[in-house]
Amino acid sequence: MPKYQDELDAVLRALADPTRRAVVERLARSPAVVSDLAAPFSMALPSLMQHLRVLENAGLVTSEKHGRVRTVSLRPGALDVLHLWLDEQRTPAERHADRLGIHLTRANAKDT
Amino acid sequence: MPKYQDELDAVLRALADPTRRAVVERLARSPAVVSDLAAPFSMALPSLMQHLRVLENAGLVTSEKHGRVRTVSLRPGALDVLHLWLDEQRTPAERHADRLGIHLTRANAKDT
Numbered sequence: 001m002p003k004y005q006d007e008l009d010a011v012l013r014a015l016a017d018p019t020r021r022a023v024v025e026r027l028a029r030s031p032a033v034v035s036d037l038a039a040p041f042s043m044a045l046p047s048l049m050q051h052l053r054v055l056e057n058a059g060l061v062t063s064e065k066h067g068r069v070r071t072v073s074l075r076p077g078a079l080d081v082l083h084l085w086l087d088e089q090r091t092p093a094e095r096h097a098d099r100l101g102i103h104l105t106r107a108n109a110k111d112t
Numbered sequence: 113m114p115k116y117q118d119e120l121d122a123v124l125r126a127l128a129d130p131t132r133r134a135v136v137e138r139l140a141r142s143p144a145v146v147s148d149l150a151a152p153f154s155m156a157l158p159s160l161m162q163h164l165r166v167l168e169n170a171g172l173v174t175s176e177k178h179g180r181v182r183t184v185s186l187r188p189g190a191l192d193v194l195h196l197w198l199d200e201q202r203t204p205a206e207r208h209a210d211r212l213g214i215h216l217t218r219a220n221a222k223d224t
Contacts, residue, residue, distance in 0.1 A: 005133075090140070105218070109218035
């Protein structure tokens with residue numbers, strides 16, 4: 001699956017920077033206008049815009065301009081590719097623990 | 113939490129390379145000796161060793177030498193830092209869907 005691998009490359013590279021992760025963390029709460037996103041960082045606006053472009057190219061965020069205000073949002077399902085890859089890496093022991101956890105949750109639900 | 117952020121930087125950078133991800137995918141199944149790890153890649157051994165060093169520095173793998181054979185393992189909990197970060201980014205809508213899922217699983221368990 002080369003497309004999936006390229007997507008993973010782009011997402012992981014985009015997230016391997018603490019400023020870009022902080023932007024994603026902020027947008028996971030709600031969309032934000034660019035000036036509000038810039039506020040917590042002591043960073044020139046062009047630098048922030050460059051980080052936003054990397055996030056947009058990786059498919060992590062989308063943005064829309066209304067008049068002079070650009071609003072940035074986390075793309076729904078943006079991190080799915082990473083969730084999927086991580087799930088695939090669960091070791092046999094971890095899968096066993098997961099099944100046991102589901103079993104115990106169900107047994108517990110029956111008791112209550 | 114600067115240490116957590118540094119760890120995330122290193123893990124994400126290490127995983128943003130398809131060869132290193134393939135090594136992690138292989139090691140998630142079981143530990144492997146270096147020559148077996150090298151086999152599926154048309155890559156000189158020194159290049160593979162360099163990828164392994166990046167993975168080791170990021171805390172993703174450990175290796176042990178017995179005689180002339182080096183065995184590489186995925187470090188238990190190696191990907192926890194990434195699971196943790198991803199969980200923190202769940203949007204309010206996703207958290208709501210999770211709670212609904214747990215509720216339905218429990219309701220279903222009661223019915224059976």
